[in-house]
Amino acid sequence: MGTDNIELIAHLMRRAGFGATRTEIEAYAAQGYDATVETLVNPAHPQWMGDYLIRRFHHEQSGMMGPRANGENWLYRMITTSAPLLEKMCLFWHGIFATGYPKVIHGKVLWDQIKMFRRHGMGSFKTLLVELSKDPAMIVWLDNQDNHKGAINENYGRELLELFSMGVGHYSEDDIKECARAFTGWTIGNTEYMVLRSERDSDWPYGRIAWHFERRADDHDSGDKTFLGQSGPFDGDDIIDIICQQDATARFIARHMYHFFVADEPPVPSWPYTPPRDPEAIDTLVRAYFESHYDIRAMLRALFHADFFKADDIRYEKVKSPAEFMAGILRLTGEFDRPRREILDRALQMTWMGQQLNNPPSVEGWHQGTAWIDTGTLVERINFASEQFGDVNKPGVKAMIDKVLDSGDAASVEDLVDACLDQMGAISVSGQTRGILTQVASQGNGSSGEAQVREKIANLFRLTAASHEFQRA
Structure with missing residues (x-):
């Protein structure tokens, strides 16, 4: 091969x-x-160690009454799923449509939003925006329950245009107001209880009352509106249809996709003033967007088949987010063959690395790339990886060591290093990194005891996990 x-x-x-x-x-x-x-x-039958096991082992990660349980549940799913791109796309959309616990204060509703991303995140972008506009977590996050006929609240309309679809410079302040008018009446059922939290949540400790979307005709402004040059008695669905027709929308989503899957772009606020890193790549994704009538799956196919994605010079360039780093290591070490209490610790360690799922720092989400790395978070990442790969009793680590020994490729120091890099995910490393690994592999080479050899291999795994290349994707 x-x-x-x-x-x-x-x-x-x-x-x-x-x-x-x-x-x-x-x-x-x-x-x-x-x-x-x-x-x-297009995963045929996505599988994971599912909800029935979560309910059996961790009632809080099922009920999600607290601020961390939804992130713990989601991390466990990333680790055990047979459809990794599905979870990766949920992470992608969560970073763009950033919604968090400190304002929503309802873990189950935030989890329902992630489930919505799972259902629609690789389908029509138009459908995704409609579902996002109806999502209770987003309605509360951006105050659309306070957006009324005759008394608009512009928060959702503004962010829909600025951060979710088109980007600054492609709409006017009047467009924001007309957009807000179109979304009046898009609210949450039983909003009279929004202030009376004790009434809304009267069924504790058995679980919180789930919020649901309600479209109130009597609170909707059905008058004519002019939005992006088009006029009519627009509702929110009409507004989203117009948004999806725009070249700016296609380019905004294409640039996000390039940034997430290919190579780092500057932060979103810089985009109006900074051209894309690879304009031809953006053009390729824009064509896929329009030719497929806004289909995200078609854009992903175009991206993964493109030469710009396969190119050698973009490999090991993207710093893994804490969620990607954590999930990737735990999929290798096999710590979670079933729900375990340790998922609480792992989610907390991920927070120390700089990312708590369902708790982004702002409506802009997380700044990615090298922003993930500083002297504190790098130490957390290396310590976590070292702890995981240094435990030779973890099923994944034991299996990796066995495969190195069984392969017969450990006869020389160089072969041993190659075999370890293969087991760490077939990663390639620089000459400098290889030199350090080879130096460590050559130490104590006269010792032939199996326990010492296994310990040496585990140490090579640990050292590899601390490398520049392993910290990146």
Whole structure:
């Protein structure tokens, strides 16, 4: 099996998922790159160690009355899912449509939003925006329950245009007001209880009352509106239809997609003044957007098949977010063969690395790329990885060590380093990194005891996890 094919599949799995074991990479490579892309973008029967086990082992991660349970549940799903791109797309949309606990104060509603991303995140962008506009977490996050006929609240209309679809410079203040008018009456059922939280949540401790979307005709401004040059008695659905027709929308989503899956772009506020890193790549994604009538899955196919995605010079460039880093390591080490209490600790460690799921720092989401790394968070990342790969009793680590020993590739120091890099996800490293690994692998080389050899291999895993290349995708 060609080394180039293995390395390309490994690159795809780091970007479109959370990495993969060497065995998984070989299985994908055997079916071919094109078939692997199709499996990722259109998973036939997504499986994971599901909700029934969560309810059995962790009632709080099922009820989600507190601020952390939804993130713990989601992290567990990232670790155990058979459809990694599906969860990666939820993470993608969560970073754009940033919604958080400090204002929503309802973990189950935030989790329902992630479930909505799972249902619609790889389908029509138009449908996704409609569902987002009806999502109770988003309604509360951006105050659309306070957007009334004759007394508009512009928060949702503004962010829909600025951060969710078009970007600054492609609409006017009047467009924001007309957009807000179109979304009057898009609210939450029983909003009279919004102030009376004790009444709304009267069924504690058995679970919180789920919020639901309600469209109130008597509170909707049905008058004519002029939005982006078009006029009519628009409702929110009409506004979204007009938004999706815009070239600016296609380019905004394409640039986000390029930033998330290919190479870092500057923060979104800089986009009106800074051209894309690869304008031709953006054009490719824009064409896929319009030719498919706004289909996200078609854009993903175009991206993963493009030369700009496969290029050697963009590999190991993107710093893994804490969620990607954490999920990728735990998928390798096999710590979670079922729900365990340790998921609480792992979610907390992810927070120390700089990311608490369902709690972004602002409506802009997280700044990514090298912003994930500072002297404190890097220490957390390295310590966590070292702890995981240094535990030779973890099922994944034990299996990785066994495969290194069984492969017969550990005869020389160089072969041992190659075998360890393969088991860490078929990663390629610089000459400097390889030199350090080779130096460590050569130490104590005269000792032939199996326990010492296994410990040396685990130490090579730990050192690899601290490398520049492993910290990136």
